[in-house]
Amino acid sequence: MAIFSKTCEYAIRAVFYLAQKSASGVKSGIKDIAAGIDSPELYLGKILQDLSRKGLVASSKGPNGGFFLSSEMLSLPLIEIVRAVDGDSLFTGCGLGLKQCSEINPCPLHNEFKDIRQKIALMLNRTTIGSFNRELIEGLLSLKK
Template identity: 60%
Template sequence: MGIFSKTCEYAMRSVFFIAHRTSDGKKVGIKEISLGIDSPEHFLAKILQSLSKQDIVKSAKGPNGGFYMDEANLKRPLADVVKAIDGRKIFTGCGLGLSYCSEINPCPLHNDFKIIREKITKMLEETSIENFNENLNLGITSLKK
């Protein structure tokens, strides 16, 4: 297990992929996405259904249909994707899993962990999907094998 669930990893990869592939205004189908990000097709379908409902991505049925993103979607922070799939635990949860843990009643890891949580939050909240996508479009970063 990494920082994010596997489901969330697929979600982020697919969002980057969709953003990358539809900058020309076209749409991209699930088969192509799952191939492009190396994920199981039907499992990804579920994930994208969820992301679509939560307005992280847009979708259209029928011929020439597929997934795409509008300007508002692209401007959303990556944090929204993470929250949509994994919830808020990574932003607020205690490192030891203690629900009562807080500033007044800190667990042994609390202070160190707080700094890490803040870094993660900052990284995910302060950068939009569009931002992350920039380097992808420039070929500096990659989703491929």
């Protein structure tokens, strides 16, 4: 198992890609993005449509159109993307899948998971969508393969 769904992995890689392009004022078509992050083009289209409806990425149609991020979007924490795509089960769900797991009715790993979930949330909260622009532009970080 991975931490994120495949859909969410594509979404995160796509917004990192867009962040880097948007910082220099460039819009990107689905084709570009899919090539840039090595994802299935049409599937990625669906994902970005969804993020667009939710206001986490911007888009414009027609010639010279494409997807891009506003400066406000660039400074959103990455957790917004994860929440939009995978929901918040990663941050609130029981590690053993119990619906009624809670402080007063805990599963065996309740406290252990509380700790781990919190660390994941903290990491995703302090990482903004635009965090890695410099390293991405310099080619120090990879979004594909």
